[in-house]
Amino acid sequence: MSSLGLSGLGRLEGGIGAIGAHSHGAEWAELWPDTAAFEGNYLRRVGGVELSELIAAHGSPAYVLDLATVESRINQWKTALAAGAGVGETTIHYASKALPVVGVCAFMAQHGLHVDVASEGELAVALAAGIAPEHILVHGNNKSMELLAQSVEYGVGFIVIDSLDELHRLGALGQPATVLLRLTPGVVADTHEAVATAAEHQKFGLSIRYELAHAAVDLIRQYPQLDLAGLHLHIGSNIANKDNFIAGIGRVAAFAHDTRVAVRHLNLGGGLGVPYVPGAVVPSITDHVETLFEALDGAFPSVPHLMVEPGRSLVGTAGITVYSVGTVKDVGDVRFVSVDGGMSDNPRPAMYGAVHTMAPVHRIGGAESPTMRQVMVAGLHCESGDMLGQAALPADLRAGDLVASATTGAYTLSMSSNYNRVPRPVMVAVANGNHETWVRRETVADVIARDQLPQALKLVTRLAD
Numbered sequence: 001m002s003s004l005g006l007s008g009l010g011r012l013e014g015g016i017g018a019i020g021a022h023s024h025g026a027e028w029a030e031l032w033p034d035t036a037a038f039e040g041n042y043l044r045r046v047g048g049v050e051l052s053e054l055i056a057a058h059g060s061p062a063y064v065l066d067l068a069t070v071e072s073r074i075n076q077w078k079t080a081l082a083a084g085a086g087v088g089e090t091t092i093h094y095a096s097k098a099l100p101v102v103g104v105c106a107f108m109a110q111h112g113l114h115v116d117v118a119s120e121g122e123l124a125v126a127l128a129a130g131i132a133p134e135h136i137l138v139h140g141n142n143k144s145m146e147l148l149a150q151s152v153e154y155g156v157g158f159i160v161i162d163s164l165d166e167l168h169r170l171g172a173l174g175q176p177a178t179v180l181l182r183l184t185p186g187v188v189a190d191t192h193e194a195v196a197t198a199a200e201h202q203k204f205g206l207s208i209r210y211e212l213a214h215a216a217v218d219l220i221r222q223y224p225q226l227d228l229a230g231l232h233l234h235i236g237s238n239i240a241n242k243d244n245f246i247a248g249i250g251r252v253a254a255f256a257h258d259t260r261v262a263v264r265h266l267n268l269g270g271g272l273g274v275p276y277v278p279g280a281v282v283p284s285i286t287d288h289v290e291t292l293f294e295a296l297d298g299a300f301p302s303v304p305h306l307m308v309e310p311g312r313s314l315v316g317t318a319g320i321t322v323y324s325v326g327t328v329k330d331v332g333d334v335r336f337v338s339v340d341g342g343m344s345d346n347p348r349p350a351m352y353g354a355v356h357t358m359a360p361v362h363r364i365g366g367a368e369s370p371t372m373r374q375v376m377v378a379g380l381h382c383e384s385g386d387m388l389g390q391a392a393l394p395a396d397l398r399a400g401d402l403v404a405s406a407t408t409g410a411y412t413l414s415m416s417s418n419y420n421r422v423p424r425p426v427m428v429a430v431a432n433g434n435h436e437t438w439v440r441r442e443t444v445a446d447v448i449a450r451d452q453l454p455q456a457l458k459l460v461t462r463l464a465d
């Protein structure tokens with residue numbers, strides 16, 4: 001099931017003593033990048049790069065992205081899609097919100113992927129990465145006029161219509177555009193409520209039940225320059241239950257049948273989860289695509305072009321975050337290990353109760369602790385809720401040691417903030433023993449660069465004197 005469950009913060013009550021070593025079986029390995037090399041309990045290398053050397057070169061904390069893992073996930077998607085009978089062309093649109101970085105989009109394009117963007121910023125990233133406009137698909141439940149105008153000016157491949165208002169706004173521009181209608185089929189996906197996007201009464205899409213989708217089909221006839229090319233469905237994110245996808249596709253197919261919309265392009269969105277904790281049961285990319293094909297079989301008269309929009313399943317497992325340990329504090333028998341990051345670089349534990357598995361990083365030339373113990377890994381921010389989670393770490397862990405958090409490739413950098421005016425980490429890509437900065441570390445000067453000394457306030461103070 002989905003690993004976006006409730007966090008284990010409460011489980012600390014009662015105290016936790018020393019425990020044995022982790023078992024580094026297959027369930028453990030699938031949480032980490034494919035190239036992760038462990039030495040005992042310690043993570044030593046990713047992408048052939050010694051993590052302690054990487055941190056010496058780039059500083060801490062650092063997001064580290066293993067390109068071999070991304071490439072393997074791309075290939076799994078491609079191979080699985082190629083196996084589908086009964087559909088014509090297939091296209092993978094990387095959901096850039098998962099990790100909207102120029103280098104990552106360029107890497108995706110190099111591997112033949114197209115890109116989905118959901119803001120002017122993400123569009124700028126895709127264009128800076130050299131993505132051809134016709135390979136860009138534009139999303140959003142409240143696209144700015146500027147985003148709509150840029151989309152038609154550049155001639156993006158698809159604009160996904162999310163509301164009747166938006167259809168009017170786009171139509172009023174008077175420019176040709178190829179559009180898909182994003183349908184809300186009323187499917188409640190088994191995931192955290194904040195990322196379930198196809199239930200009734202949430203903000204996305206055109207409800208089938210309340211006939212917003214039918215109204216859109218009628219309305220679009222008023223704008224002959226808009227080409228209604230097909231339909232779009234995205235039921236939510238981090239989903240492991242295949243029945244959710246099957247239900248969504250069934251309802252979209254029924255809508256297409258009832259309204260006789262010609263579905264030349266069918267976009268099934270993203271949503272496949274990845275394991276965050278050992279033993280999490282999540283379908284593989286291959287199994288997931290098989291599920292999609294099974295659901296499509298016979299549901300539509302034909303599917304000339306099938307599109308998917310994976311984010312997490314492409315980059316989630318490929319990324320880790322490496323932190324340095326600072327303060328270690330024993331409160332009764334609960335040990336708090338504070339690191340140099342936290343909810344600003346990964347808000348997922350605080351926002352969704354998400355669990356990210358952690359491991360100590362090999363100390364060059366250092367002795368390994370024979371004992372591991374449960375600790376709480378705390379962030380540096382001014383909230384008690386700023387916890388990265390529970391972890392089994394060496395009993396002798398001390399300031400300066402490094403700790404790695406798994407599965408941070410998706411939705412950490414993209415949701416990072418400057419809470420407490422903390423600069424955001426560097427992002428380093430690794431492959432074949434090489435490492436390269438793809439997003440440079442923010443400086444404190446970057447963080448305060450937009451502030452201005454209030455001249456008016458000076459004036460007021462002077463007047464009051």
Ligand code: LLP
Nearest residue numbers: 095234237238270271272309310311312411
């Ligand atoms: N397509 C659309 C229209 C989307 O809204 C999303 C994700 C995707 C595709 C990609 O979904 P994926 O394959 O990554 O599940 N911040 C949350 C996840 C938010 C997902 C937003 N939309 C998290 O940290 O879990």
